[in-house]
Amino acid sequence: MAKLFAVTIIIIAIASAVPIVMHTWEPPKDISVHGKLIDEQFSETMVEAGACFLAAQLILGFFIWKFSDRPREEKIKSFPGGARGLVAAAVIIVGAEVMALGAFGTKAWASIYFTPPAPDATQVQVQAGQFAFYFRYPGPDGKFGPIHPEQISEATENFYGLDTTHDPDSKDDIVTAEMAVPVNRDVHLLMHAKDVGHSFFVRELRIQQDFVPGLDLSVHFTPTEIGRYEIVCTQLCGLGHYNMKAYLDVMSQQDFDAWLKKQAALQ
Amino acid sequence: MHNMSEPVVHQHTAPTGFIRKYVFSLDHKVIGEQYYGLALVAVYIGLVLSWVMRIHLAWPNAAIPGLQLLSKTGAPGGVLTPEYYLQLMTMHGTIMVFFVLTTAPFAGFGNYFLPIQVGAEDMPFPHLNMMSFWVTFVAFCVAISAFFVPQGPPLSGWTAYAPLSALGQVAGPGQGTGQVLWAVSIALFCVGQLLGSLNFISTTLDMRCKGMSLMRLPLSTWAWFITSCIGLTAFAVLMPACILLILDHVAGTSFFIASNLVVNDQLQPHAGGSTLLWQHLFWFFGHPEVYIAIVPAMGVVSHVLITNMRRPLLSSRVIIYSMVSIAFLSYMVYGHHMFVSGMNPFSSLAFSFPTLAITIPATIIVLIWIGSLYGSKLRINSASLFALGFVSMFVSGGISGFFLAQPSIDILLHATYFVVGHFHLVMAVAALFGIFAGTYFWFPKVTGRMMNETLGRIHFWVTFVGAYCIFMPFHYLGMAGNVRRYQAFVDDFMAPLMPVHKFITIAALITGAAQIVFLYNLIHSRFWGKTAPLNPWEATSLEWSTPSSPPPFDNFGGKLPVVYHDPYQYGIEGATNDFVMQTDPAQINSPRDEK
Secondary structure, three states: OHHHHHHHHHHHHHHHHHHHHOOOOOOOOOOEOOHHHHHHHHHHHHHHHHHHHHHHHHHHHHHHHHHEOOOOOOOOOOOOOHHHHHHHHHHHHHHHHHHHHHHHHHHHHHHHHOOOOOOOOEEEEEEEEOOEEEEEEOOOOOOOOOOOHHHOEOOOOEOOOOOOOOOHHHOOOEEEOOEEEEOOOOEEEEEEEOOOOOEEEEOOOOEEEEOEOOEOEEEEEOEOOOEEEEEEOOOOOOOOHHHOEEEEEEEOHHHHHHHHHHHHHOO | OOOOOOEOOOOOOOOOOHHHHHHOOOOHHHHHHHHHHHHHHHHHHHHHHHHHHHHHHHOOOOOOOOHHHHOOOOOHHHOOOHHHHHHHHHHHHHHHHHHHHHHHHHHHHHHHHHHHHHOOOOOOOHHHHHHHHHHHHHHHHHHHHHHHOOOOOOOOOOOOOOOOOOOOHHHOOOOOHHHHHHHHHHHHHHHHHHHHHHHHHHHHHHOOOOOOOHHHOOHHHHHHHHHHHHHHHHHHHHHHHHHHHHHHHHOOOOOOOOOOOEEOOEEOOOOOOOHHHHHHHHHHHHHHHHHHHHHHHHHHHHHHHHHHHOOOOOOHHHHHHHHHHHHHHOOOOHHHHOOOOOOOHHHHHHHHHHHHHOHHHHHHHHHHHHHHHOOOOEOOOHHHHHHHHHHHHHHHHHHOHHHHOOHHHHHHHOOEHHHHHHHHHHHHHHHHHHHHHHHHHHHHHHHOEOOOHHHHHHHHHHHHHHHHHHHHHHHHHHHOOOEOOOOOOOOHHHHHHHHHHHHHHHHHHHHHHHHHHHHHHHHHHHHHOOEOOOOOOOOOOHHHHOOOOOOOOOOOOOEOOOOOOOOOOEOOEOOOOOEOOOOOOOOOEOOOOOO
16 A cells, blocks of 8 residues: 555656646736746746655655565664755755745846836726726826716716816826727836725736725836737625626727727717 | 652542533543534535535536525525625635634644643643633634525635725625624634633643653644644734724724725725735734644644654654744745735735745755655554645645745736645645544544544545645646636636636545545444554554543543653664653663653
């Protein structure tokens, strides 16, 4: 039974690695400027994690195979180097490796969070509420009108609670159910939560950021490929959480300008 | 430390009467069994909830027979509504984390064996100990009652993030009474655990028998002791957090609710609160909590492995220091649950470094276990199979942590099935394997009978292979972007992942069925199992030196033991057997024998 167990561990370990090596299920192609650093970090971590995983499971299996069913007279032996050697291995090999991963990984994180958006970034605001995303563009004046929460109404489709009568900045704001941005230009995404916690996740963009009710925050990114991508909510927000999504269209500047004009006319 | 090798005045007299013996018992052994029994009921409820969830995920329109009896509105005709899926998911997590993983390995085994392993008659505060169980029991009843209130249990997950959890019914079904019941239940649970922790700590420090220095304590005792230290501080933070949450519901406060929130087109009458405050309070508890779940299992597994390898670990001291390091570091890492939460991104980096650092003591422990197998004389039985299986599961689950510990990678993996796979393997499955190892190992001492070894091995094989079939694919789903806490996968990119979900569901049903084999074995062996010898595993620690199985009410039959050796004297040159019990006064020629 020991030998069968050893073989099972080894088979499971190798079988677990197969889909990774074959790239059967993995993140989609990156379409962002900062994504390359994240993907490199991911690959490096995968190699190191994979090596540790396979080594540990295979050695575990091998030792179970070799040191079970031993005759009573045989002596107990100690692992060469004893505890000291293993502590050293844990600190020097695994410890240094994971700390290095962490240190190098700060670059990827910093490139998203510690750099300001470009001065000519496309400004978009996204509001998350049970259970839809609505987007807002500031219009030609470049300013977002104030949100009046008491005027928010799904019934009248005043999703942002805009008062176009009294707030001049709101007059040219463009509210849409889909997000569009021009390719190869920084996007400054302002994030506002209407009710409870939500999150904005676009896999291809390598962006995931929670909304915080009461705290307006923002992220910025530069999409590098034209296409249509799904935005999904990843922070449990209620019964419609599974269905809370929108589409992001990355377009050429020309197409984006035309789209924005069309949306403005629909307001 | 008492100098007590003579007969002592009993801390409490032998119990008489059914109620005192079996219900409101002051005996730590009965309390341990009560906790274990509670965990047993809880785990099967949690298991059935997971079956219902998995069936729904694979076949969203499937009618699950009988479910409409639990909730007509939640599961009309037996088909889960979106909200009821989330409600069952919330209760699955809550029941499993609190009433199984915190209860069985720590309160269950710990209450039973810690006093015996230190050589005491009982814990120093038996009435508080009894209260700790009954408060926990009431907490469980309050949690379960949430199923039966009109809108059912909360749907905000076991993590109950605000403001969803704080706004009340307006935020969703179950978010009114159900959420309040949840918070009351957890607050009570915290009280129960605090009372228990006080007893564990004072027993370990003050009730050790003559000769039982700290370094002569078994690793299982060390693990329970360290866990109770973590518990004292962690539960002390969760309890007030739950009270604040209850106040937001019933007293019009806004601790966790910001201003100007609009739900269903209605401006909410709350102002000034902080969304992130709940997360900080919860995870300050929540991360140490996962170590509360796993450290006792590490102790049990160490203890079981040593006995079955017939040799001590390469260094027990290193294991102890590593467990202490893990406990210490556990308070510094909690922000890794909040990397993308909207907290200061500098904080995310700050939390990631201790998170990566905690890999080091965990790796040390794993390497010591694996390294100790080298040159050992490994015995295979149900207990040792589960102990070895624990090592494999802990390695698998722990290594996926390398990814999640890095904020930049967490951007891709946060809130996906990768996280769900990680914590199920490293915490749930591993801790359950520790519970199973402890059960097969200590069952003869608790009941005086052996569990059926064939059934134990069947249980092991199906569970080991099955658990990998369920949870390894979760990682692949997560890498592909499969978001968690979804009751159905309607997004374009998730459709191709459905065959994986179906595979997982089938694996889950089969693996779950094996747990019924365990339950049958447990109950059948309790009454009709083969009579067990006093020391069936040829083990050395004090529980195997009690005069009977189960031990008498005062554990040692009127005379406290005297200890001459540490608990891991195996493979000694010149000894008659290949082991020397802690209570054996013989001088031995041992390479290392802690004083």
